[in-house]
Amino acid sequence: xxxxxxxxxxxxxxxxxxxxxxxxxxxxxxxxxxxxxxxxxxxxxxxxxxxxxxxxxxxxxxxxxxxxxxxxxxxxxxxxxxxxxxxxxxxxxxxxxxxxxxxxxxxxxxxxxxxxxxxxxxxxxxxxxxxxxxxxxxxxxxxxxxxxxxxxxxxxxxxxxxxxxxxxxxxxxxxxxxxxxxxxxxxxxxxxxxxxxxxxxxxxxxxxxxxxxxxxxxxxxxxxxxxxxxxxxxxxxxxxxxxxxxxxxxxxxxxxxxxx
Numbered sequence: 682x683x684x685x686x687x688x689x690x691x692x693x694x695x696x697x698x699x700x701x702x703x704x705x706x707x708x709x710x711x712x713x714x715x716x717x718x719x720x721x722x723x724x725x726x727x728x729x730x731x732x733x734x735x736x737x738x739x740x741x742x743x744x745x746x747x748x749x750x751x752x753x754x755x756x757x758x759x760x761x762x763x764x765x766x767x768x769x770x771x772x773x774x775x776x777x778x779x780x781x782x783x784x785x786x787x788x789x790x791x792x793x794x795x796x797x798x799x800x801x802x803x804x805x806x807x808x809x810x811x812x813x814x815x816x817x818x819x820x821x822x823x824x825x826x827x828x829x830x831x832x833x834x835x836x837x838x839x840x841x842x843x844x845x846x847x848x849x850x851x852x853x854x855x856x857x858x859x860x861x862x863x864x865x866x867x868x869x870x871x872x873x874x875x876x877x878x879x880x881x882x883x884x885x886x887x888x889x890x891x892x893x894x895x896x897x898x899x900x901x902x903x904x905x906x907x908x909x910x911x912x913x914x915x916x917x918x919x920x921x922x923x924x925x926x927x928x929x930x931x932x933x934x935x936x937x938x939x940x941x
Contacts, residue, residue: 688803695803695805697809697813698766698767699764701763713749719768720765721793722742722743723763724740729754731752736782739899744780747780774821783823837878840864846860855887857883895909899936899937
């Protein structure tokens with residue numbers, strides 16, 4: 682439920698529901714819906730936690746949140762335009778039961794914008810139902826390659842201080858001995874537990890933090906690629922570009938073009 686409007690999503694009888702906000706404010710509380718949920722960031726950026734993973738949604742990106750997935754919004758830019766669409770989905774199609782973060786192609790972007798005219802309409806309308814049914818039927822084809830824009834939150838409490846340190850000092854190169862001292866674990870044990878809990882080594886985790894933060898900065902459109910590289914801790918633009926491309930499979934300049 683949104684902080685500004687008393688709309689209970691699970692009580693809606695219509696198969697689709699569109700919700701657009703010029704400046705979205707959402708309760709920072711874990712919750713879930715029986716309907717699936719498509720969240721599109723028209724401008725600004727948004728962090729969302731889904732099933733203990735933190736995802737970044739830059740401008741012109743969207744996330745598909747499966748039915749009944751536990752999620753909440755985290756931080757976001759000062760001004761953010763969000764379009765959220767709720768949908769009853771085909772329970773047999775595996776696509777609709779997986780989290781997908783993706784860049785929104787122009788055709789889907791126009792479809793989403795067109796659907797804005799049905800925002801917060803509570804009654805069922807045939808034209809709305811037919812249009813959104815077509816949109817959601819085609820959604821798996823729009824999402825050819827999901828982006829890996831997420832980091833996992835470890836459950837092991839022994840890693841809490843290490844995670845806190847990495848998030849606070851992601852710009853700085855760390856020494857494994859320092860991390861071991863913080864966790865009160867040997868370097869070997871720390872690496873093993875960290876990889877098991879997050880799926881990443883500590884250095885890869887830091888890399889993901891840097892790239893995700895750089896996407897946030899680039900989507901805010903205040904810094905150049907060079908300024909962003911140094912801001913998130915890289916010693917050169919070349920090193921940043923290589924790191925960015927290894928994670929995203931495209932260059933920072935491609936990301937900026939896609940936002941415009």
